Amino acid sequence: MRDDNRGQPPDNIYWRNGVAYGRVEIAGREHRRSLRTTDPQEAARRVADWIEELKADAGLIERPMTWMDAVVRYIEEVAPGAVKPDVLTRYQCSLKQVHPWLGHMEVRKITRRTIADMVGGRKRAGVTNATINRDLTAVSRVLAACVAWGWCDDNLAKTFDRGAMTRERRDPIVLPPEEHIQALIDAAVPMFGLMIQIYRFTGMREKEVAGLEWTQIEMTGHRMAVNLTRTKTDRPRSIPLDDIETTMATKVLRTVPRYLRTRVEREAGGNPVFWHGEGEPYLTVSSLFGALRRRVNAERARAGRDQITFRLHDLRHLFAVTYLRKGGNVYKLQKILGHSSIKTTELYLAYLTPDEQMIAQHGKGTVTALSGRSAQ
Numbered sequence: 001m002r003d004d005n006r007g008q009p010p011d012n013i014y015w016r017n018g019v020a021y022g023r024v025e026i027a028g029r030e031h032r033r034s035l036r037t038t039d040p041q042e043a044a045r046r047v048a049d050w051i052e053e054l055k056a057d058a059g060l061i062e063r064p065m066t067w068m069d070a071v072v073r074y075i076e077e078v079a080p081g082a083v084k085p086d087v088l089t090r091y092q093c094s095l096k097q098v099h100p101w102l103g104h105m106e107v108r109k110i111t112r113r114t115i116a117d118m119v120g121g122r123k124r125a126g127v128t129n130a131t132i133n134r135d136l137t138a139v140s141r142v143l144a145a146c147v148a149w150g151w152c153d154d155n156l157a158k159t160f161d162r163g164a165m166t167r168e169r170r171d172p173i174v175l176p177p178e179e180h181i182q183a184l185i186d187a188a189v190p191m192f193g194l195m196i197q198i199y200r201f202t203g204m205r206e207k208e209v210a211g212l213e214w215t216q217i218e219m220t221g222h223r224m225a226v227n228l229t230r231t232k233t234d235r236p237r238s239i240p241l242d243d244i245e246t247t248m249a250t251k252v253l254r255t256v257p258r259y260l261r262t263r264v265e266r267e268a269g270g271n272p273v274f275w276h277g278e279g280e281p282y283l284t285v286s287s288l289f290g291a292l293r294r295r296v297n298a299e300r301a302r303a304g305r306d307q308i309t310f311r312l313h314d315l316r317h318l319f320a321v322t323y324l325r326k327g328g329n330v331y332k333l334q335k336i337l338g339h340s341s342i343k344t345t346e347l348y349l350a351y352l353t354p355d356e357q358m359i360a361q362h363g364k365g366t367v368t369a370l371s372g373r374s375a376q
Contacts, residue, residue, distance in 0.1 A: 012024050012047055012051070013035070013040075013043050013044065013047055018038050019034060019035075019036070019037070019038060020034075020035040020036075020037050020038065020039075020040070020042075020043035020046075020047075021033065021034050021035060022034075022035050022043075022046070022047040022050055024047070024050065024051055024054060026051070026054045026055060026058050026060070027058045027060065031054060033050070035047060035050075052064065064106040064107075064108060064109075065106065065107050065108075065146075065149075065151045066104075066105065066106055066107065067102040067103060067104075067105050067106070067107055067110070067142075068103060069107070070107050070142050070143075070145065070146050070151065071095055071142055073145070073149075074141065074142045074145045075088070075092070078141075078145050079091070079141075083141075086207070090134060090138070091137075091138040091141060092138075094134055094135040094137075094138035094139070095138050095139070095142070097122070097127075097135060098118055098122075098135055098138075098139060100121070101114065101117060101118035101121060102114070102118065102139070107143075107146050107151045107152045108151065108152045108153075110143070110152070110156060111156065112156050112159075112160065114156075115136075115139070115156050115157055115160050116160070116165075118135075118139075119132055119136070119160070119165050119166060120165075122135060123165070123166075129166040129167060132165075132166045133162060133166050136157050136160060136162065136166070137157075139157040140155055140157035140158045143155040143156065143157050143158070144158065170347075173314075173317045173321075173347070173348070173351065174309070174310050174311070174314045174317065175314070175317060175318050175321060175351070176308075176310035176314050176315065176318055180308045180310065181196065181200060181315070183296055183300075183308065184196060184289075184292055184293060184296055184308065185197065187292060187295065187296045187299075188292055189276075191256075191257075191274055191275065191276060192274075192276075192282075192288065192292070194252055194255065194256050194274065195209060195210075195274045195282070195285070196289075196312075196315070197248075197249075197252045198212075198249055198252055198253070198274075199312060199315040199316065199319075200248075200315045200318065200319060201245055201246060201248040201249035201252065201319065202226065202239055202246055202249045202319065202336075203239075203315075203316045203319035203320055203323070203336060203337050204226070204228070204239065204316070205231075205232060205313075205316065205338075206285050206286060206312055206313065207230075207232075207285075208228055208230070208231065209274065209285070210274065210281060210282050210283070210285045211230060211272070211281065212226070212272065212273040212274065213270050213271050213272055213273060214258065214271045214272075214273055215270075215271065216228065216229070217241075217253065217273070218241075219241065219250060219253065219254070224240065224241035224242040224250060225238045225239060225240050225241055226238070226239040226241060226249075228338075231338055232338065233338060233340055235338070237335060237336075237338050239336050240336070241253075243323075243328070243332075243336075244323055244326045244327065244328045245319060245322055245323045245326060245328070246336075253273070256273055256274070258271075259271075259272075259275050259278075259279035285312065286311075286312055289311075289312045293308050296308060316337070317348070320333060320337060320345070320348045321348050321351045321352070323336075324348055324349070324351075324352055324356065324360045325351075325352060325356055327359055327360075327364060328360065329360060329363065330342070330345055330346060330348075330349065330360045330361055331345075333345055333348070333360075349361070
């Protein structure tokens, strides 16, 4: 077939039936292949990439580092000492999800457009903004390491404008009805039912309850408390068990059967409060809770009853609102829940009456004084 020209193409590009081909000589050897495009600009880009690949294969230049090179090195060298195991698990899940956009790329060729295409693709797949932001954080951690290694100049995931495309809207707070909570407790195996009650009466997070050990609980003498050392914020905190709502947790904990372990076993594997089988702690609490809810809902559907929709985390919300409604102080609640900012705790004030809000923020004495002035 006759070659044809498109304007003045580079010397290493020629055209055949409208399709661009590359012709390159590297280290005395000629290479030819189709560039699989009819666009001159795209052909120039592809032949330039091909030339670099050939030079790297011939040992003439250092091989460009790929995204997969970066991910493997980050997981092996950086992550073990930089992030907690459960956080690394989330990062690995995110890195797997973004592979279709980044997996084939050289690190230095990742552009702002690449990141935007990745975000757009995830949104079109119906992924929530919260999940996309977690993906961006994982990508940002890897790119930050790449900058430190000299593999690229910028961390484009960190500088990406999340506000424009991935602004998160806080999920509305759901307060589970007591009847729904009791229905799940009644249907659960006894130990799991006790766990649900502890979530309800302490406001602890999922992993805090699942990982709770007897050594963290004080229920003797003058002190009644749960002392948490492994928390979301890495800041230890103490939850009093003799406060407004938490006294119910004390009653529940006194009924939890202990799995008998030898001293050596306790030192090697801990002594979990909530266990199954041969003393193993629960590892997939949310999944078990979801399966329990589906089973109970199937029975309720057959009986024509309303469905249970609340999540395990909603028990934390219920604890917080109930604590404040019973006269608890919002600043003390912040410490119990382990919130870094009081603004997060203050969201619960919206579920109180004006008088309850006043008490939560300023104490009962303030409301009493204001009532006295109004009477005058």
